[in-house]
Amino acid sequence: MSSMLSLRNVWVEYGEKVVLERVDLDIAERSFVSIVGPSGAGKSTLLRLLLGQEVPTRGRILLDGVPLKPECGPDRGVVFQRYSIFPHLDARHNVLFGLECAAAPFTGRLFGRARRIALDEADAMLAAVGLGDSGHVFPAHMSGGMQQRLSIAQALVKRPRILLLDEPFGALDPGIRADMHVLVTRLWREQALTIAMVTHDISEAFTLATRVLTLDKRRHDPHAPHRYGATAVYDLTLDRRVAAETAHTASITIDDNVNN
Incomplete structure (x- = not known):
């Protein structure tokens, strides 16, 4: 699979607050990437960058080798946890x-x-x-x-070529959520989509994705916590045939690493 999206030394800063720093990623075409991490780690900010809703303070985002335009183009669709329907x-x-x-x-x-x-x-x-x-x-x-x-x-x-999902199933009960997992997986395959999904559910991340990214801060300053941003601290490529079987174990491992 070829690289569709590339992020090069991407930073997002709001005044003195640093949300993301030193983010370097390549996202392959037709991959399914889950993005996990603690609250405030910039997961939704990363999705907004990919959507074109925000621009990085520093660094570059490329789509097919061309700088991503700061607009929500038709090649990208988005689904939020709160329904966007009329x-x-x-x-x-x-x-x-x-x-x-x-x-x-x-x-x-x-x-x-x-x-x-x-x-x-x-x-x-x-x-x-x-x-x-x-x-x-x-x-x-x-x-x-x-x-x-x-x-x-x-x-x-x-x-669209790219589907961005921001906690899309968080408000659903477990039975409906399982049905939605089947639906999204089928649409991903049938429509040759590239998907990036933010989720707090580690099991969901490992069950659905071909790749799991964990965003968190590598550097901490207790006197100025806002001056350091998050970046990709884990980047795991998955075998979809065994991901579901290992989701529970992975959940425990990631939770321990994030909390320690």
């Missing part, structure tokens, strides 16, 4: 909205044949995430799992 639209029109904005940025509406094609695409994406019979349903009448499936459909309908 409550006043049914499922079908929630997914359609992204297609209309992309094709008609000034009016936000498509008409005639173009609209019929977009509606077919929206219906196909709803079917892909298991909501094929729920296009008429409004978010208020959906379960948490259905709403998160709809969020994923929104993110994927424009066929």
Whole structure:
């Protein structure tokens, strides 16, 4: 697999506070990268950098060898823990909205044949995430799992190459969460996605990913804790065939290393 994303000596600073420092990473195309670490270690900040929502204070981020533009481009989709869906639209029109904005940025509406094609695409994406019979349903009448499936459909309908997930399953109960794991794994394979996922669940990280990154601070100053940022302290490549079997052991090992 070729390298799609490259981070070179990336720092993020907010005034005197250093969030990330000396981050050097290469993310291969079609990989599934889980990002773990303690609270405040800059995991969500790293996702925002990859999304183009933030720019590094220092360093460079490259996409296919070209500097990443500071904008949320159509080649990247994102799903948050809190649903990004529109409550006043049914499922079908929630997914359609992204297609209309992309094709008609000034009016936000498509008409005639173009609209019929977009509606077919929206219906196909709803079917892909298991909501094929729920296009008429409004978010208020959906379960948490259905709403998160709809969020994923929104993110994927424009066929991004990269999917960024920020604690996407944290609010779901264990049974629905397991279903979502199956869904995301299937979509990752079928759509040849590159995925970067932030999670606090170590078992989830090792079960889903081909690679696990742990962000934490290498340097600590008790008198000025804000002056040192986090970086990748562990970088583990996984064999998906055995990752699920070793997830529990890995959880104990990583937790011990992070806490010590």
